[in-house]
Amino acid sequence: MGHAARPAPPAAAKLTALAAVLYVLSPVDLVSDLIPVLGWLDDGVVALLLLKLATRFLPADLHAALRAQVEQRAAATARR
Numbered sequence: 001m002g003h004a005a006r007p008a009p010p011a012a013a014k015l016t017a018l019a020a021v022l023y024v025l026s027p028v029d030l031v032s033d034l035i036p037v038l039g040w041l042d043d044g045v046v047a048l049l050l051l052k053l054a055t056r057f058l059p060a061d062l063h064a065a066l067r068a069q070v071e072q073r074a075a076a077t078a079r080r
Contacts, residue, residue, distance in 0.1 A: 006065050007061070009057075009058055010059070012054075013054045016050055017050070017054040018023055019050050020046070020047040020050035020054070023047060028041065029042060032048065
């Protein structure tokens with residue numbers, strides 16, 4: 001199954017996605033992880049917001065191609 005060449009994601013999208021991962025892994029948080037639920041919830045919210053921002057940096061054609069690929073894989077998984 002060949003894939004058509006698609007443009008590389010811009011550096012801003014890569015850096016924003018990296019920031020999301022680093023925030024989740026970082027011991028420095030807005031709310032301490034020692035506080036049950038809220039400590040983990042802030043990690044999820046900040047990571048989600050950063051990942052949403054990263055997708056806004058993607059060119060429209062790349063975003064559409066990636067979305068189609070995810071939908072294709074989800075359909076294949078559902079058929080199993």
